[in-house]
Amino acid sequence: MKMNKLKLLVFVVLGSLQLANAQKAPQLGKASVDEVIQAMTPEEKVELLVGPGMPGYAGLVPLEGEPDVRVLGQAGGNEEVKRLGIPKTVFADGPAGLRIQPKRQNNPNTYYATAFPVGTALASSWNTDLIEEVGKAMGEEVKEYGVDVLLAPALNIHRNPLNGRNFEYYSEDPLVSGKIASAYIKGIQSHDVGTSVKHFAANNQETNRLSVNAHISERAMREIYLRGFEIAIKEANPWTVMTAYNKIDGTYASANEDLLIKVLRNEWGYKGMVMTDWFGGYPGFAAINEKGSVSDVIAQMEAGNDLLMPGTKAQKEALLKAIKEGKVDVAAIDSNLRHILNYILKTPTVENYKYSDNPDLKAHAEVTRNAATEGMVLLKNKEKTLPYTNKSGTVALFGNTSYDFIAGGTGSGDVNEAYTVSLLEGLKNAGYSIDQDLEKTYVPFVKAATEKEMKRRAAEGLLTAVQRIPEMPLAKEMVTEKAVSSEVAVITIGRNAGEQHDRKINNDFYLGQDEIKMINTVSDAFHAEGKKVIVILNIGGVIETASWKDKVDAVLLAWQPGQEGGNSVADVISGVKNPSGKLTMTFPIDYNNEPSAANFPGVPANDPKEVFYKEGIYVGYRYFNTFNVKPSYEFGFGESYTKFEYSDIAFSNNNFRDEIKVSVKVTNTGNVAGKEVVQVYVSAPSKMLDKPSEELRAFGKTKLLQPGKSQKLTFTLKAKDLASFVDAKSAWIAEKGTYTVKIGASSLDIKTAKNFNLANDITVEKVNNTFDLDVDMETLKN
Numbered sequence: 001m002k003m004n005k006l007k008l009l010v011f012v013v014l015g016s017l018q019l020a021n022a023q024k025a026p027q028l029g030k031a032s033v034d035e036v037i038q039a040m041t042p043e044e045k046v047e048l049l050v051g052p053g054m055p056g057y058a059g060l061v062p063l064e065g066e067p068d069v070r071v072l073g074q075a076g077g078n079e080e081v082k083r084l085g086i087p088k089t090v091f092a093d094g095p096a097g098l099r100i101q102p103k104r105q106n107n108p109n110t111y112y113a114t115a116f117p118v119g120t121a122l123a124s125s126w127n128t129d130l131i132e133e134v135g136k137a138m139g140e141e142v143k144e145y146g147v148d149v150l151l152a153p154a155l156n157i158h159r160n161p162l163n164g165r166n167f168e169y170y171s172e173d174p175l176v177s178g179k180i181a182s183a184y185i186k187g188i189q190s191h192d193v194g195t196s197v198k199h200f201a202a203n204n205q206e207t208n209r210l211s212v213n214a215h216i217s218e219r220a221m222r223e224i225y226l227r228g229f230e231i232a233i234k235e236a237n238p239w240t241v242m243t244a245y246n247k248i249d250g251t252y253a254s255a256n257e258d259l260l261i262k263v264l265r266n267e268w269g270y271k272g273m274v275m276t277d278w279f280g281g282y283p284g285f286a287a288i289n290e291k292g293s294v295s296d297v298i299a300q301m302e303a304g305n306d307l308l309m310p311g312t313k314a315q316k317e318a319l320l321k322a323i324k325e326g327k328v329d330v331a332a333i334d335s336n337l338r339h340i341l342n343y344i345l346k347t348p349t350v351e352n353y354k355y356s357d358n359p360d361l362k363a364h365a366e367v368t369r370n371a372a373t374e375g376m377v378l379l380k381n382k383e384k385t386l387p388y389t390n391k392s393g394t395v396a397l398f399g400n401t402s403y404d405f406i407a408g409g410t411g412s413g414d415v416n417e418a419y420t421v422s423l424l425e426g427l428k429n430a431g432y433s434i435d436q437d438l439e440k441t442y443v444p445f446v447k448a449a450t451e452k453e454m455k456r457r458a459a460e461g462l463l464t465a466v467q468r469i470p471e472m473p474l475a476k477e478m479v480t481e482k483a484v485s486s487e488v489a490v491i492t493i494g495r496n497a498g499e500q501h502d503r504k505i506n507n508d509f510y511l512g513q514d515e516i517k518m519i520n521t522v523s524d525a526f527h528a529e530g531k532k533v534i535v536i537l538n539i540g541g542v543i544e545t546a547s548w549k550d551k552v553d554a555v556l557l558a559w560q561p562g563q564e565g566g567n568s569v570a571d572v573i574s575g576v577k578n579p580s581g582k583l584t585m586t587f588p589i590d591y592n593n594e595p596s597a598a599n600f601p602g603v604p605a606n607d608p609k610e611v612f613y614k615e616g617i618y619v620g621y622r623y624f625n626t627f628n629v630k631p632s633y634e635f636g637f638g639e640s641y642t643k644f645e646y647s648d649i650a651f652s653n654n655n656f657r658d659e660i661k662v663s664v665k666v667t668n669t670g671n672v673a674g675k676e677v678v679q680v681y682v683s684a685p686s687k688m689l690d691k692p693s694e695e696l697r698a699f700g701k702t703k704l705l706q707p708g709k710s711q712k713l714t715f716t717l718k719a720k721d722l723a724s725f726v727d728a729k730s731a732w733i734a735e736k737g738t739y740t741v742k743i744g745a746s747s748l749d750i751k752t753a754k755n756f757n758l759a760n761d762i763t764v765e766k767v768n769n770t771f772d773l774d775v776d777m778e779t780l781k782n
């Protein structure tokens with residue numbers, strides 16, 4: 001009895017001691033962030049600064065089967081510190097929708113997400129209101145599946161058409177990239193969940209992406225590779241930024257003070273959280289498992305890379321040692337912790353939000369179906385081949401991809417959607433009859449080949465290179481028969497790519513022999529019967545078109561249009577929707593016309609360690625237009641089922657002071673309703689500095705204009721829109737002289753132009769001297 005009383009007493013004392021201790025520890029959300037940081041032990045700091053690791057990492061598979069994660073298939077999240085009330089939060093990819101595992105063990109529910117059009121497809125709509133709507137739909141899925149941050153948008157510049165991840169990105173132009181990203185962020189974050197703009201910055205290739213050293217001039221960094229991020233960060237304030245893998249002028253992006261402190265924090269005033277890309281700062285994925293191998297955690301911390309993702313044991317040990325031995329700047333550590341904690345405080349997790357696991361997938365299917373049609377680009381439409389409204393005869397459907405449409409790319413940019421509507425299904429849904437013999441031969445052929453390819457990919461893991469399924473051989477006699485029995489031929493050309501691998505020049509950028517043969521055979525046979533051939537491009541990036549486009553009657557660039565793809569294409573083919581997308585990049589005649597062709601993906605060719613951005617600022621149309629290189633389809637190009645006239649260009653004033661307003665009237669002069677993308681280019685004086693012949697400085701899209709109807713669009717040009725970066729002065733300067741505003745339907749199809757004058761040079765912004773080249777490199781000059 002006595003003994004029991006004693007025990008009880010001990011328990012009570014111990015218990016109240018523990019309680020007192022717990023009460024003493026400040027709790028996140030109750031105490032101030034600084035009090036929480038002050039209460040942290042070095043071990044706890046490290047727990048928060050370095051992510052919890054990536055279980056099942058061995059082959060870089062997602063977290064499937066991990067019992068410990070809240071959302072199966074999440075890409076990661078921060079570690080918790082229970083004592084201080086700091087919870088784990090959840091990050092998931094990005095960017096074509098939410099990438100999580102659709103099924104969980106011993107659980108009958110499904111967790112499919114909507115596969116929206118890929119980044120390039122969205123951007124090609126040039127419609128920021130539409131992108132914001134897409135963002136809202138995506139954001140609802142993020143929130144309702146219990147995720148705090150979507151690892152998107154991705155807005156690296158299309159420096160070269162072979163980049164395997166261009167499909168995730170928006171454009172060769174920073175203004176388009178920045179504006180589209182802003183709209184996307186605003187849409188998602190309207191649900192009080194976060195985004196992560198990535199990959200900051202200059203992650204323009206996949207070959208040796210973790211280690212390649214990109215030599216880039218400061219001017220090209222500022223005008224081309226950073227500008228889109230600058231716009232997105234200033235206009236939309238993403239909760240987080242993800243640093244790129246690559247080095248910039250000798251320093252890893254994740255350890256780059258110029259990038260993260262001087263530019264991002266000090267110049268742009270960014271207050272959010274910065275995290276690495278997964279294992280950023282390691283020279284390669286293989287190195288992560290090597291004993292003793294660790295990224296330079298001190299440099300990463302001191303450069304303001306707040307959080308190392310997904311985190312490794314070695315990084316934790318190295319950082320703990322550095323903190324304990326006073327080898328890392330305490331102020332930097334505390335500032336990083338502050339960013340992380342302030343981020344956590346905003347999350348639904350901290351709010352204890354009760355997510356439903358039941359987002360409105362049905363409504364979002366409509367959103368993606370519609371968004372995809374707006375991003376489709378009509379490249380060619382001879383004699384009004386499209387819209388094709390004849391539903392009485394049969395359509396002869398060729399090309400493997402017609403029967404197995406590609407919704408989006410691979411790798412972390414993939415989405416686990418419940419279904420993808422093929423072109424076959426989409427055309428049938430729209431009431432077209434499809435040739436049955438072709439369907440009967442194609443369907444099993446494609447099914448068997450796809451299963452084989454999917455098995456291979458599953459065995460090789462998330463980051464394996466995609467292999468295109470060779471086209472089913474077509475006997476000439478069979479095609480001739482079909483040309484007699486069908487009314488029209490539709491051929492789909494498909495491409496897929498993704499993380500870790502760049503695309504190839506042959507049999508990828510250029511069509512394969514099998515594809516050329518298919519186009520030739522089908523076109524010859526159908527044209528002999530006086531029937532038309534329509535090509536659908538189900539691709540994620542630029543391909544060669546000049547050598548074959550004359551052989552066919554219409555070319556519709558459908559991109560990788562998301563899970564409703566077949567329906568979306570059918571909406572355009574049938575004329576339910578008038579395509580209004582325009583190219584956000586140049587389609588060159590020849591790969592070697594690309595200004596970066598000789599310097600991609602770097603040297604030595606068999607294992608590139610360095611890449612020289614010798615084209616400088618002359619990326620995409622800035623090069624093609626300035627140096628008069630004729631493209632197959634230029635930046636900004638896209639046809640419509642109707643026609644538009646531009647008139648009444650007017651300025652608010654003829655001499656520039658703080659800004660100038662430019663307006664133009666656009667009239668639909670054709671026979672069907674349509675929308676027009678209006679592009680505002682500016683040619684600037686170039687006495688102080690060489691400049692591109694013109695640069696996109698604003699754009700807009702009309703509402704749906706009925707035939708005969710007009711709309712006046714007004715654009716505001718500010719001093720920064722006239723300025724170029726003058727390296728010698730570390731400043732953005734608008735040079736005095738005459739400026740020409742060119743309003744066009746594309747970068748080469750200028751409809752109307754007008755000059756204004758700037759009386760004196762304006763130094764728009766003085767900035768830090770950054771990004772010194774680590775080698776001697778001449779860049780291209782005009």
Ligand code: BGC
Pocket residue numbers: 075093094151198277278412499
């Ligand atoms: C990709 C990122 C992605 C991350 C997490 C990396 O390999 O580069 O874009 O967000 O993995 O999945």
